[in-house]
Amino acid sequence: MAQSLSSFIDLIRSAERSAVHLEMRDVYAIPNEDERFAAWRQGHQLDPDDRDSWWRPWLNVVQEVTDKGVCLRRARIVSEPASEYIRYEHSFTFTNIAAGEEVRWLPRRLASGIALPGNDYWLFDGALVQFNVFDGEGRWVHTEQTRDQAVAGLCSEAFESVWKRAVPHDAYTI
Template sequence: MAQSLSSFASLIRSAERSAMHLEMRDAYAVPGEDEGFMAWKQGHTLNPDDRESWWRPWLDLVQEVTAKGVVMRRARIVSEPVSEYIRYEHSFTFTNVAAGEEIRWLPRRQASDLALPGNDFWLFDSRVVQFNIFDGEGRWVHTDQADEPAVARLCSAAFDAVWERAIPHEKYVI
């Protein structure tokens, strides 16, 4: 299923209690990130005091949703040593945290005994799962949604197991 940013924003806005995101790739090839990634490689970093320069409209959406009491948590399973892309992602994660997301990192070797779905996913209110399907190069291909209780339980259990072991962003040093 193809998905627009506005339809994804609507899905997040529909959450009443929680929105959990599990990321398991070491690199993503998101077209909108090319410029920022290149700038980062050349030494550019985001200024914590210049909120206007941060990732919009995503961070505005995070603030909107968390302000209404929705708990947004993101867990990232990463190989170590981390990839260049993960170093880039880590460098600006403070903006997600400032907007209201809780974020943790789990070294992949600590996830070996966990049962995990085959794709990254979002889980909304422990009932609707959106799987994000990427190709081998990290390019987004499409999304699959599921609202079957067994799939939601699997994803919820997987996320909780990762979250329990993962390291809070402010303590994860790369």
């Protein structure tokens, strides 16, 4: 299934209680990040005091849904030493937190005892799972959604297991 940014934003806005996101890749090749990634490689860092320069509209949506009481959490399972892309992601994650999202990092070596789905996913209100399928180079291929209770249960259990072992962003250094 193809998905536009606006339809994904509508999906996030539809969450009533929770939205959790599990990321398990060390590299993502997202075309709309190319310019920012290149700037980061040249030494550019986001200014914590210049919120207007941060990624929009995503952070506006994060703030909107967390302001209405939705618990928005993201966990990232990462290899160590971290890939260049993960170091880039880590450098701007403070913006997600400032907008109201909670973020934790789990070194991959600590995830071996956790049953994990094969793809990154979002889980909305413990019921709707959206898998994000990427190719071997980290390019987004498509999304798949399911309301299958067994799949949602697996994803919920996997996320909570990762979350318990993971390190809060402010304490995780790369």
